[in-house]
Amino acid sequence: MFTARQAFSQASRRAFSSSARQSSKVTVLGAAGGIGQPLSLLLKLNPRVTKLSLYDIRLAPGVAADIGHINTKSEVIGHEATPSGLAAALKDAEIVVIPAGVPRKPGMTRDDLFNTNASIVRDLAKAAAEHAPDANILIISNPVNSTVPITAEIFKAKGVYNPKRLFGVTTLDVVRASRFISQLKNTDPANENITVVGGHSGATIVPLLSQSGYSLEGEKLANYVYRVQFGGDEVVKAKDGAGSATLSMAMAGARFTESLLKAAQGQKNVIEPTFVDSPLYKDQGVEYFASNVELGPNGVEKIHPVGKITDHEQGLLDACLVDLKKNINKGVDFVKSNP
Ligand SMILES: NC(=O)C1=CN([C@@H]2O[C@H](COP(=O)(O)OP(=O)(O)OC[C@H]3O[C@@H](n4cnc5c(N)ncnc54)[C@H](O)[C@@H]3O)[C@@H](O)[C@H]2O)C=CC1
Numbered sequence: 001m002f003t004a005r006q007a008f009s010q011a012s013r014r015a016f017s018s019s020a021r022q023s024s025k026v027t028v029l030g031a032a033g034g035i036g037q038p039l040s041l042l043l044k045l046n047p048r049v050t051k052l053s054l055y056d057i058r059l060a061p062g063v064a065a066d067i068g069h070i071n072t073k074s075e076v077i078g079h080e081a082t083p084s085g086l087a088a089a090l091k092d093a094e095i096v097v098i099p100a101g102v103p104r105k106p107g108m109t110r111d112d113l114f115n116t117n118a119s120i121v122r123d124l125a126k127a128a129a130e131h132a133p134d135a136n137i138l139i140i141s142n143p144v145n146s147t148v149p150i151t152a153e154i155f156k157a158k159g160v161y162n163p164k165r166l167f168g169v170t171t172l173d174v175v176r177a178s179r180f181i182s183q184l185k186n187t188d189p190a191n192e193n194i195t196v197v198g199g200h201s202g203a204t205i206v207p208l209l210s211q212s213g214y215s216l217e218g219e220k221l222a223n224y225v226y227r228v229q230f231g232g233d234e235v236v237k238a239k240d241g242a243g244s245a246t247l248s249m250a251m252a253g254a255r256f257t258e259s260l261l262k263a264a265q266g267q268k269n270v271i272e273p274t275f276v277d278s279p280l281y282k283d284q285g286v287e288y289f290a291s292n293v294e295l296g297p298n299g300v301e302k303i304h305p306v307g308k309i310t311d312h313e314q315g316l317l318d319a320c321l322v323d324l325k326k327n328i329n330k331g332v333d334f335v336k337s338n339p
């Protein structure tokens with residue numbers, strides 16, 4: 001038999017957990033951009049998001065006014081491009097998604113964005129470390145292989161680094177890998193889930209087709225791997241100077257955010273590929289690595305190992321690790337010399 005006190009405390013625990021559920025604030029930094037706008041739209045349509053805070057150096061209040069008319073329950077706030085606007089956007093956020101920064105033009109690599117985006121991400125990471133130290137931080141801004149380590153170094157310097165709550169968003173690579181195999185095999189892409197590991201640029205993107213039971217050979221395999229590794233370039237080329245993937249990225253970012261919210265709200269077996277502080281290749285000096293990660297209320301719950309792969313995939317992985325290490329070190333060194 002429950003005593004009145006036990007019954008009360010159980011009821012208040014329930015009320016607390018449901019109120020925790022009722023306050024899933026998601027903040028988008030870079031919300032007025034090519035990714036930021038459709039991402040914010042998709043987040044407004046997600047009933048798990050109760051408060052949506054939009055920040056950008058331009059237009060965030062306008063985007064918020066527009067999206068705020070959509071007849072879903074969540075509150076949308078567009079913040080002014082001031083330090084206090086940024087602080088208010090971040091305060092109490094459960095998830096901070098960062099697509100702020102410049103996109104590629106044809107002929108550029110993601111690493112060519114480093115000079116501009118490294119300092120943008122560094123400064124936003126400083127604000128996040130100060131005003132949302134416990135939030136899950138989702139980095140979309142490229143080059144992800146370097147901007148994630150930059151964010152980690154800033155959080156470390158501020159004494160608030162939690163490796164379980166920092167994620168490089170590599171979901172688009174898996175979305176593409178699944179879509180491209182479905183086009184080759186005439187299957188429903190919704191039923192495809194190709195594992196992609198490594199990082200998020202060119203040779204660091206390693207699709208593990210064999211783990212889904214597929215065995216393409218020769219040129220077919222080479223073409224498939226190339227398309228997954230350089231899918232971003234296809235879009236950059238087609239947009240012809242007007243930017244890179246925005247709509248598919250918005251979908252991928254919204255999917256990852258939804259997965260984190262589901263996991264935070266107690267759903268089990270939520271697994272997404274993501275670029276995190278990972279033990280898998282630390283012995284080779286590679287501190288961050290994307291693999292399938294089980295998400296939970298504390299962020300990263302379990303990092304899955306790469307598992308069984310073919311000799312061809314091992315060759316891709318070896319090449320990936322060489323580039324990845326350089327990209328990661330570049331981010332770490334940047335914060336050392338430009339704190
Ligand atoms: N992780 C991934 O898979 C992908 C990453 N990306 C990357 O996402 C980034 C954004 O791409 P787009 O949205 O197409 O670019 P965009 O130029 O359309 O939008 C970027 C937005 O960031 C804002 N911004 C710039 N500095 C800011 C600051 N200090 N604070 C707040 N906002 C700031 C700009 O005002 C702009 O609205 C690029 O770096 C791109 O390479 C793009 C596609 C996929």
Ligand SMILES: O=C([O-])CC(=O)C(=O)O
Nearest residue numbers: 104142172232233244245
């Ligand atoms: O290709 C780019 O620059 C944008 C990006 O990261 C992607 O589409 O995967």
